[in-house]
Amino acid sequence: MNMNPLALVLSAFITIFVGFIWYNPKVFGTIWMRESNLTQEQLKTGSMLKIFGLTYIFSLMITLTLMSLTVHQSGAIGMVGGPPLIDSAKPSFKAFMTDYGQAYRTFKHGVLHGFMSGLFFAFPIIGVNGLFERKSWRYIFIHAGYWIVTLTLMGxxxxAYA
Structure with a gap:
């Protein structure tokens, strides 16, 4: 299984791209600011380089996790000890990868697993945090929706391409 690092690097930008649209005042930005008790002036403070830089680093971490959730062949590679040990794997592994190395490697399949990751992982985490922070359901659904859409596209x- 060949990996395309460029696809991973580019998919990490999805969080920023979707965020620009999702949190735009004409979409959910105004509601999000009201539910978060933030003003336009408060949002202009802080280091944008730090915020977007760390966002991108965190997004890269997410891409690595999503790769293991969407690309099933990652599990087979893990069973032989990871990429450094592929060359010393038994012939049965090589035969398996020849037969199934590209199975379920489609955008549609990744969308399914990305969506499931958003719905069954990101949404509950955001929900738990929001409940303890006494946030509204609108706040929870805005953030959960963002992550569901983002993880769906990233997946x-x-x-399909990594």
Missing amino acids: GIIC
Whole structure:
């Protein structure tokens, strides 16, 4: 299984791209600011380089996790000890990868797993945090929706192109 690092690097930008649209005042930005008790002036403070830089680093971490969730062949590679040990794997592994190395490597399949990751992992985490922070359901659904859409797109790109 060949990996395309460029696809992983580019898929990490999805969080920023979707965020620009999702949190735009004409989409959910105004509601999000009201539910978060933030003003336009408060949002202009802080180091944008730090915020977007760390966002991108965190997004790279997410892409690596999504790769293991969307690309099923990652599990087979892990069973032989990871990429450094592929060359010393038994012939049965090589035969398996020849037969199934590209199975389920489609955008559609990645979208399915990305969506499931958003719905069954990101949404509950955001929900728990929001409940303890006494945030509204609107706040929870805005953030959960963002992550569901983002992880769905990232999963599709990673599965099809990484």
